[in-house]
Amino acid sequence: MIRRLNRIVQDFLRPIRLGIGRKLWDRKNKKNTELLKDKKLDMSRVKSILFLRYDGKIGDMVINTLVFREIQKRYPDIKIGVVSRGTATDIIKFNPHVNVIHEYKKGKERELAHIISKESYDVLVDFSEMLRVNQMKFINLCKAKVNIGLDKSDWQLFDISYEKNYRKHITNMYESILNIFGIVNPNLDYDIYTGVVVKDEIKRRLHELGNPENIVILNPYAASKHRSFNREKTLEISRKILKDSKNMLVFIGESGKKSEIEEIIEILGDRERVKYPTLSGILEVVELIRYSKYIITPDTSIVHIGVAEGIPMTAVYRLDTGDNNSVVWGPNSPLAKQVFSSDIPVAGEEADINKFDVKKLEVY
Structure with missing residues (x-):
């Protein structure tokens, strides 16, 4: 009850805070029109670009890698900086198309913006659908010559606005951003670079397991319990995977889920073919996935x-309820099958992703 009341209060105060923040920070002292040409950039004058990915979302950063690559492929001398946060930073840690990574820390926006302003970026690209006050302040203080934002045509802080099509995959939005940079028909594949140390560590782990050829990865967890597989559903999926005697089932999940996964493995009773490796960071997860033949996961990174x-893979999603999430953030790959929960959310409650038929899952 207290939590619900707090949410009501916050929902009431949010537009007030945002309105005050916009009065303070929605401004730009100088419009650098020499870098603009017909609502696009004059790329003959652009030497550096800063991308703001301070949301810390791993999946978003994975998809964002296509933008870094396509820009440097077309303009190899351009400096690309990325403001990143948390584990998502590891996704670009070894990316050859990213020149500078700036670590974002909440409450330290002014200090970071001061450092960035000294680098005099020509272009700043923000991906936020809704800017919080500290983000408005941060963008203003970065002092890029041209600011680009999502649905910001009525803002003074932004020089160019782009749109997100909620009927198409998120890569469509990134393609529209690349068009602003004069890039058409880009390659929309994603890139993740893991580094030599990670590659060698996973090779060593797999060698200890006898270099299995039929690894099926099961990720039961997403950002919330409503989007994660429960124990009963995880066991049901596991037994389906283990029906094929050639398969090795490998669980992935954060260390906080260790006891839960170990209980599931104990119930399955086949420690020769069911493994839960202790992985150090998201890049080891990426490298392990490279050696798998199939993935089963809920809607997550x-x-x-x-x-x-x-x-x-088979990716399990909840039914869309107006946001078109399964299209915008779906796998968008011919190698992926989407399966949907049949649960319908009621007022104040999230839909349960576990209301789906395991028979619909495919395991090759």
């Missing part, structure tokens, strides 16, 4: 990592 690595 593992979907986009699997697509980046070209691994067949």
Whole structure:
């Protein structure tokens, strides 16, 4: 009850805070029109671009890699900086198309913006659908010559606005951003670079397991319990995978889920063919996925990592309820099959992803 009241209060206060923040920070002292040409950029004058990915979302960063690559492919001398946060930073840690990574810390926006402003970026690209006050302030203080934002045509802070089509995959939005940079018909594949140390570590782990050829990865977890597989559903999926005697079932999931996964493995009673390796970071997860033959996962970043690595999968989604999430953030790959929960959300409750038929899952 207290949590619900707090949410009501926050929903009431949010537009007030945002309105005040916009009055303070929705401004730009100088419009650098020499960098603009017909609502696009004059790329003969652009030497550096800063991308803001301070949401810390791993899947978003995976998809974003296509933008970094396509820009440097077309303009190899351009400096690309990325403002990143948390584990998502590892996705671009070894990316050859990213020149500078700026680590974002909430509450430290002014300090980071001061550092960035000294680098004098020509272009700043923000991906936020709704800007919070600290983000408005941050963008203003970065002092890029041209700011580009999502649905910001009525803002003074932004020089160019682009749109998100909620009937198409998110890569359509990135393609429209690349068009602003004069790039048409781009390659929309994603790239993840893991580094030599990670590659060698996963090779060593797999060697200890006898270099299995039929690894099926099961990721039961997403960002919330409503989007994660429960124990009963995880066991049901596991037994389906283990029906094929050639398969090795490998669980992935954060360390906080260790006891839960170990209980599931104990119930399955086949420790020779069921493994839960202790992985150090998202890049080891990526490298392990490269050696798998199939993935089963709910709607989360593992979907986009699997697509980046070209691994067949089944991805489980909740029914769309107006946001078209399964289209916008779906796998968008011929190697992926989407299965949907039949649960319909009621007022104040999230839909349960576990209301789907395991028989619909495919395991090659």
